[in-house]
Amino acid sequence: MEESHGPEELLSVGEMSRRTGVAVSALHYYEEFGLIASGRTAGNQRRYPRHMLRRVALVSVAKRLGIPLQDVKEAFADVPLSSTPRHEDWQRASRRWKKVLERRRRGIEQLEKELTGCIGCGCLSMKACSLLNPDDELGDSGTGARRIPV
Numbered sequence: 001m002e003e004s005h006g007p008e009e010l011l012s013v014g015e016m017s018r019r020t021g022v023a024v025s026a027l028h029y030y031e032e033f034g035l036i037a038s039g040r041t042a043g044n045q046r047r048y049p050r051h052m053l054r055r056v057a058l059v060s061v062a063k064r065l066g067i068p069l070q071d072v073k074e075a076f077a078d079v080p081l082s083s084t085p086r087h088e089d090w091q092r093a094s095r096r097w098k099k100v101l102e103r104r105r106r107g108i109e110q111l112e113k114e115l116t117g118c119i120g121c122g123c124l125s126m127k128a129c130s131l132l133n134p135d136d137e138l139g140d141s142g143t144g145a146r147r148i149p150v
């Protein structure tokens with residue numbers, strides 16, 4: 001981390017876990033995945049600046065909504081990890097986040113449309129059913145069962 005913090009501004013991984021309700025192992029994973037970052041003490045213990053609490057809170061909300069971590073990472077792309085984000089950084093992230101949510105909403109609406117049609121149909125045709133075989137992905141691989149390993 002580039003920015004220097006006084007000791008009172010930094011949180012241990014245990015404090016982060018307690019304050020966010022996120023397991024220590026998940027915090028380690030988020031860090032490995034690049035969603036959060038920490039500095040190290042002389043004894044090689046993680047210390048998180050307080051602004052990481054906001055990131056973890058947003059990741060938790062995203063998880064509750066079923067949004068993949070990769071999408072969250074995309075939304076956070078312009079929010080600095082190594083210094084306290086400015087209001088404008090979060091505004092930019094918010095706009096990106098809105099686009100990600102919009103894309104997901106459209107995907108869910110499309111799926112809902114296809115599912116509703118298929119429930120009423122029930123043919124499960126590999127040729128006609130876009131839910132079972134989207135864009136006829138299996139059409140080029142020949143006839144017969146394609147998904148059952150022999």
Ligand code: FES
Nearest residue numbers: 118121123124129
């Ligand atoms: S089940 Fe018939 S089109 Fe999907």
